[in-house]
Amino acid sequence: MDLENSIEERCSVRHYKDKGVEKEKLVKVLNAGRLSPSSGNIQNWAFVVVDDNEKKKMICDACNQDWMLDAPVFIVILGDEKKAVEYYGERGEKLYTIENCSMAAQNMMLEAVSLGLGSCFVAAFIDEKIIEIINAPSHMRPIGIITLGYPKGNIDKDEKKGRDSLYSKVYFNKYGEKIKDFDMFNYNVLGRTLNRAKKVGNRIKKRIGEKKNSLEKTFFLLVNEKPIIM
Ligand SMILES: Cc1cc2nc3c(=O)[nH]c(=O)nc-3n(C[C@H](O)[C@H](O)[C@H](O)COP(=O)(O)O)c2cc1C
Numbered sequence: 001m002d003l004e005n006s007i008e009e010r011c012s013v014r015h016y017k018d019k020g021v022e023k024e025k026l027v028k029v030l031n032a033g034r035l036s037p038s039s040g041n042i043q044n045w046a047f048v049v050v051d052d053n054e055k056k057k058m059i060c061d062a063c064n065q066d067w068m069l070d071a072p073v074f075i076v077i078l079g080d081e082k083k084a085v086e087y088y089g090e091r092g093e094k095l096y097t098i099e100n101c102s103m104a105a106q107n108m109m110l111e112a113v114s115l116g117l118g119s120c121f122v123a124a125f126i127d128e129k130i131i132e133i134i135n136a137p138s139h140m141r142p143i144g145i146i147t148l149g150y151p152k153g154n155i156d157k158d159e160k161k162g163r164d165s166l167y168s169k170v171y172f173n174k175y176g177e178k179i180k181d182f183d184m185f186n187y188n189v190l191g192r193t194l195n196r197a198k199k200v201g202n203r204i205k206k207r208i209g210e211k212k213n214s215l216e217k218t219f220f221l222l223v224n225e226k227p228i229i230m
Pocket of ligand 1: 013014120121124125
């Protein structure tokens with residue numbers, strides 16, 4: 001699956017088939033995380049793969065989200081705050097660690113889609129509990145957990161969520177400056193309406209043209225002369 005489709009297809013999957021994730025696929029997903037960008041390329045993350053049922057149950061409890069247990073694999077993403085502080089001080093600790101790990105998470109989730117897998121990013125949990133369950137040192141902050149597995153059911157209908165229009169989110173040159181060239185993005189309501197209006201206009205023009213041609217032909221046949229341009 002190409003990137004554009006993976007982005008379109010990805011959605012949070014919270015129902016999984018009773019089927020494990022092949023090692024090769026798991027490695028590909030993890031490798032997508034490894035290849036992610038990070039501040040100054042410090043790569044201050046660690047990925048803990050959890051497939052042990054007992055541990056998974058404990059993590060579900062720490063997240064207070066039972067649905068997670070359906071997923072055969074969890075990937076706990078840890079951010080190394082100590083390393084971030086060494087390189088970038090407070091900004092590294094408070095911001096870059098989260099950003100770095102989030103980039104890795106999104107890369108992994110898109111790779112998962114391309115491999116026919118589903119995932120969900122989970123971040124509502126008690127940090128200390130997660131650290132304890134996976135035996136991580138205290139400077140490794142759990143940033144998120146990716147549930148991974150084969151999706152069950154109709155994702156499109158059940159799980160896919162809408163998004164606000166680009167028009168409502170994109171500004172040019174300064175905050176609040178809206179898109180002027182609506183044709184640039186065929187995504188927003190106004191742009192779409194204008195495009196539709198254009199298409200209808202073209203169709204009407206075409207119909208008028210066709211009618212005109214047939215009238216000309218009829219007239220030509222009647223008088224057996226050269227067609228008159230109307
Ligand atoms: C920072 C963050 C935290 C999230 N935490 C949870 C979570 O704890 N539980 C959950 O079921 N989904 C969680 N999600 C998934 C969002 O609910 C989901 O991405 C959002 O509703 C949009 O739906 P989509 O992913 O299907 O497009 C989280 C997503 C993000 C980005």
